[in-house]
Amino acid sequence: xxxxxxxxxxxxxxxxDKSSSVIGHILSQLGYRIYIYRDxxxxxxxxxTFSIVRCSPDKIATHLNTxxxxxxxxxxxxxxxxxxxxxxxxxxYDSTSVKSDRGIGIxxxxxxxxxxxxxxxxxxxxxxxxxxxxxxxKDTLEKVFRKxxxxxxxxxxxxxxxxxxxxxxxxxxxxxxxxxxxVVTGSEAISLGLxxxxxxxxxxxxxxxxxxxLHYLAGIAEDFSLKVIHPxxxxxxxLMALGFSYAGDRVAVGTSGGGxxxxxxxxxxxxxxxxxxxxxxxxxxxxxxxxxxxxxxxELNFALSAGHGEFTRFIAAPGDAEEAYYWSAxxxxxxxxxxxxxxxxxxxxxxxxxxxxxxxxxxxxxxQEPLLWGRxxxxxxxxxxxxGISPLVFPSDKEAIIKVNSYEHDEFGVTTEDQNLTITMxxxxxxxxxxxLEELEQYETVKVYGKKDASTAILFWGSNKGPCVExxxxxxxxxxxxxxxxxxxxxxxxxxxxxxxxxxxxENNATGQLADFVKFYGINVDKRILKYDGRPFSLxxxxxxx
Amino acid sequence: MxxxxxxxxxxNTWCPGCGNFAILNSIKAVLGVLIEEGFPKEKIVIxxxxxxxAKIADYINVNSFYSLHGRVVPVCEAIKLANPDLKVxxxxxxxxxxxxxxxxxxxxxxxxxDINIIIHNNRVYGLTTGQYTPTSPLGFKGRSTPKGTTEYPxxxxxxxxxxxxxxxxxxxxxGMELLKKIxxxxxxxKGFSLVDVLQVCVTYYNMYEYYDKRVYELEGHDPAEYNKxxxxxxxxxxxxxxxxxxxxxxxxxxxxxxxAFKDKKIDADAKIKELLNDRA
Numbered sequence: 001x002x003x004x005x006x007x008x009x010x011x012x013x014x015x016x017d018k019s020s021s022v023i024g025h026i027l028s029q030l031g032y033r034i035y036i037y038r039d040x041x042x043x044x045x046x047x048x049t050f051s052i053v054r055c056s057p058d059k060i061a062t063h064l065n066t067x068x069x070x071x072x073x074x075x076x077x078x079x080x081x082x083x084x085x086x087x088x089x090x091x092x093y094d095s096t097s098v099k100s101d102r103g104i105g106i107x108x109x110x111x112x113x114x115x116x117x118x119x120x121x122x123x124x125x126x127x128x129x130x131x132x133x134x135x136x137x138k139d140t141l142e143k144v145f146r147k148x149x150x151x152x153x154x155x156x157x158x159x160x161x162x163x164x165x166x167x168x169x170x171x172x173x174x175x176x177x178x179x180x181x182x183v184v185t186g187s188e189a190i191s192l193g194l195x196x197x198x199x200x201x202x203x204x205x206x207x208x209x210x211x212x213x214l215h216y217l218a219g220i221a222e223d224f225s226l227k228v229i230h231p232x233x234x235x236x237x238x239l240m241a242l243g244f245s246y247a248g249d250r251v252a253v254g255t256s257g258g259g260x261x262x263x264x265x266x267x268x269x270x271x272x273x274x275x276x277x278x279x280x281x282x283x284x285x286x287x288x289x290x291x292x293x294x295x296x297x298x299e300l301n302f303a304l305s306a307g308h309g310e311f312t313r314f315i316a317a318p319g320d321a322e323e324a325y326y327w328s329a330x331x332x333x334x335x336x337x338x339x340x341x342x343x344x345x346x347x348x349x350x351x352x353x354x355x356x357x358x359x360x361x362x363x364x365x366x367x368q369e370p371l372l373w374g375r376x377x378x379x380x381x382x383x384x385x386x387x388g389i390s391p392l393v394f395p396s397d398k399e400a401i402i403k404v405n406s407y408e409h410d411e412f413g414v415t416t417e418d419q420n421l422t423i424t425m426x427x428x429x430x431x432x433x434x435x436x437l438e439e440l441e442q443y444e445t446v447k448v449y450g451k452k453d454a455s456t457a458i459l460f461w462g463s464n465k466g467p468c469v470e471x472x473x474x475x476x477x478x479x480x481x482x483x484x485x486x487x488x489x490x491x492x493x494x495x496x497x498x499x500x501x502x503x504x505x506x507e508n509n510a511t512g513q514l515a516d517f518v519k520f521y522g523i524n525v526d527k528r529i530l531k532y533d534g535r536p537f538s539l540x541x542x543x544x545x546x
Numbered sequence: 547m548x549x550x551x552x553x554x555x556x557x558n559t560w561c562p563g564c565g566n567f568a569i570l571n572s573i574k575a576v577l578g579v580l581i582e583e584g585f586p587k588e589k590i591v592i593x594x595x596x597x598x599x600a601k602i603a604d605y606i607n608v609n610s611f612y613s614l615h616g617r618v619v620p621v622c623e624a625i626k627l628a629n630p631d632l633k634v635x636x637x638x639x640x641x642x643x644x645x646x647x648x649x650x651x652x653x654x655x656x657x658x659x660d661i662n663i664i665i666h667n668n669r670v671y672g673l674t675t676g677q678y679t680p681t682s683p684l685g686f687k688g689r690s691t692p693k694g695t696t697e698y699p700x701x702x703x704x705x706x707x708x709x710x711x712x713x714x715x716x717x718x719x720x721g722m723e724l725l726k727k728i729x730x731x732x733x734x735x736k737g738f739s740l741v742d743v744l745q746v747c748v749t750y751y752n753m754y755e756y757y758d759k760r761v762y763e764l765e766g767h768d769p770a771e772y773n774k775x776x777x778x779x780x781x782x783x784x785x786x787x788x789x790x791x792x793x794x795x796x797x798x799x800x801x802x803x804x805x806a807f808k809d810k811k812i813d814a815d816a817k818i819k820e821l822l823n824d825r826a
Contacts (some may be wrong), residue, residue, distance in 0.1 A: 026825070145765050147824070182825035201805075223817055225626060227805035232653040236620040239613065239650075243624025246611055269614055354804065357822065395609045395625075396588040397631060404601070405612040406560070406596070413602045414556045415612070 002032075002057055002174040004068035006130070007084065008123075009050035009077035012043050017075075018148075019123040020051030024183045024354055025144045026127070026136060027055045031176030034183050036354035037063035037536070042208075042292045044157060048076050055104065057176055060263040061320045061355055061466025065538045069134065071126045073108075080246070084113050090170050092129050094122060101440070104133060106166050110414050111159065114327035118152070121159040126265050128163030135172030138164060160493075184357045186339065186350035186463075187212030187326050191220075193325035194258065197278075197332025198367055200249035201227040203237045208256035208292050209348035212281035234259040238266030238277070245275040246404055248394030250332055254280035258289065262543065264306045267341055270466030273404040274382070274390065276335035276342070283347040285534045294386040294534030297462055297508040300517065303343045304486060310426075312433040315486040317345040319465025329442070330367045336370040337439075338389060338432045345485075346509070349463035375399060380411040384424060384493035388431035445494040450479040455501040458546075459525065460495040461485075461514050468506050471546060477504075482514070490521055502526045504546065508536060550578040550587075556604040564816035565719030565745035569666060570602055572725040573635070576733065577608070578634075590633050593621045595647070597639035597673050598747070599666035616646025619654045622661040627805050630660075635733060640663040640667040644680040644702050655711035655738050662732050664700070666742045669784075670751035682751075683785045699784040706740050707772070707779060707796055712774065713739030717758050719746050724792060731794060737802050744790070757790065764793035771797070 006023055008015050017038060024034040032055040041047035043054035044101030052063045067084040072079070078100050085091065093100045096109025106398075108125045112118070119124075124145070131141045141160060149156050184192075191213050194202070204214040218228045226247070231237050238252050244251040255263060260281050270277050280349040283299045285291040303315050312332050318324040328344060335342035373379055373391040383390040390411075392398045408425060410416050416425075450458070450472035458480040460468040467479060472479035480496045482488075505515040505525040510532040515525040529545050531537055537545075560566050581587045590608045594600035596615035603612040613621050622636040643651050643665060652729045654661065670688065671677040678688040678695050681702060685694040706714050713735040717725040725743065732739040744761075746754050760782075768774055775796035782790045 025825075180826050182822045184822070184825050188825075192821065195814055195818060203624075220821065223821075224812060224814060225810055229627070229805070231620065232649050233619065236650050236653070239617045239620035240624040242613075243611070243621040246621075246626045247628030248627050249628045265614060266617070320607075357825070359822070395591055395629065396586060398588050400588070401609055403606060404613070405603070405610075406614055407612060409612075409618045413610070413612075414554060415601070474781070 006069040007067045008052045008071040010073035012047045013045035017187040031178035033356040121538040124156045124160040125163035128160030129167035133170040160197040181356040189321035189324040193328025197329035198250040201251040203245045204254040209351040234262035238263040253280040268307035270341040274339040291534040300513040314342040317462040328464040333368040387431045387435040388428045445484040447481040454478040459505045563748040568719035594637040595642040619650035641679040646653045652709045655709035668747035676750040703779040704783040712737035715794040760790045771796040
């Protein structure tokens, strides 16, 4: 067995999420490539929660509906996932509280009582049992536990070993000779990418699915001297970000659609005042509050058009952890180089999914200094230049007076209503788009996978990378992923489409926003496969729909 | 004073007789003195919102951030947190920051960020041509309330006191000497300071005579005493016709909000690698 999925389920608050990380790390030690899908309701305690840990010799970024190993901590875990298991699946369950007609029953409830362990340690017990059942050694289990669990480690280990001893070996997972890769969530990859891009301050109001970035950065703030602030609301978030930007600190904000609605006035201001800011827009199903803890891709149009007025913006939609890292760093560089707002479109699937992270797949990222003032003549914050980029300097520079303005302004930053100057300054800001697009030609803004000469192509964006690439490769289709949406690298996109006669567009939304987007450029999509139930495509589901 | 020229080339477009001139001239005088006393001019940043008051950003030749309506306070906070060496002074209107941006004001006071907020409180929307604001008195007839408002004003000073502001004061645009004194004290205060300036809009709500009859300067008042400050703050509720006290109502130093982590030299790349290795 070397390609399999483990599902662990229980009540919200049972520690399912943490357990799935531990399971992922254990399998990762055997050289597997991991992807973890997390499904949980918007409640603190109670409600059904589950995670699927998929393991494969190859890099993966999607889950399967078919489960090989089911770890059941309550009856729902058996009853609700019947359709996912088959005759060959192994079920491991807590026989103290769960009835199952097959599989390995471990009296976990009784063991917890006997060992005077905590209820939460039922997870450790079932993980121990799983290790035995699939032939993983105690040493590996212990190594990962010691790394991942900080509280009551000895009791946790004792409980896990007891589960291990009480179970029997059912099969043996192959040990692979691959390099062991770290397993990180999309949120962690984004966070580290931002730091790579020079992040100094992160401002955010909690909102799923972006809170993970806030929590992670707050936790490592001291290591990097980051200023991590949680203000009163998203309007405050955006305006604080612009204050940091003015003072010269590279800054990012994170939110979801509803919070981004509140940020849009500040977004427009960022463009007018040419104050760079990176925005992590974590999509979730709407309209309005929608399904807070589930996934979707319905903010492409919003990101493209948010904010009043016409202005240059950068938008990228990474598809997995490596791309999330790369484009978070790049967005920071580009936002500062062109002094524009940059939006990273992510979603619950990407942010909260966990991936084996392979640094070797990431192209080199160089920290780029923005254009700084050369100290010649009087400083003008909005000096009109050929490419529209004005040299920067920050307070407190002795020789410069730095005036930024939300009104239309002259080069010095003083308000104007002059007709000619209005045109000059608007042109200056819009002109940056052209130069930004030129620079983007150096980067991989559109990716192609699968059978490169196939006449049928799957077109997708963002977190659908996992299922689309894997299914495309399996079915011998071409697979095309535009990553940058503004300014849109049309030349690269048309290049990718060469030889394609039929386009199937796969999206997690109800209307097909990418399909409509490319139509604007005269490219017609033949078929739209849309899913908008809040859940991502699984590999088998997408294959069936194709 | 008088040796420091803080004027810009921007044409002043306030109405003749506008109370904003007193604020502009007072702050220029205070900043001029500070600069002459050795405070570096380049370390001053002023922030303004949107409204007549906000034009002050164009009129003073120092670093400035001409923000959005209601959004003076979060910008001030961020600039100060990004660079604690800066002296950050925010100018805001009453509609601007007691209305549109009130939440920010409350939180900045609560956090005690070391910034100074000056409210041009003319109790009317000037630039949008005469509507009621959060501090207009009951029955105020504005263009959006032609029959008069049916709501009482808020007392912003009482609100600030209960929000944790560590410096609360009031001046008027008809009394530059006192205004200069208050501005200087507010700017030098370590922590969040608020100056509510009863600034007269000659065009839409001319209160010069009304204020002149009622204002008096606080004397023998101990601003460190919360209860005494509260009593003095409650004397005039922005609605009744009582006497109106001017000066510093409350002043108490307490720890200021700052980002706890001092800048240190770090090898970010190495630390990123270390964090990733922890996940392997």
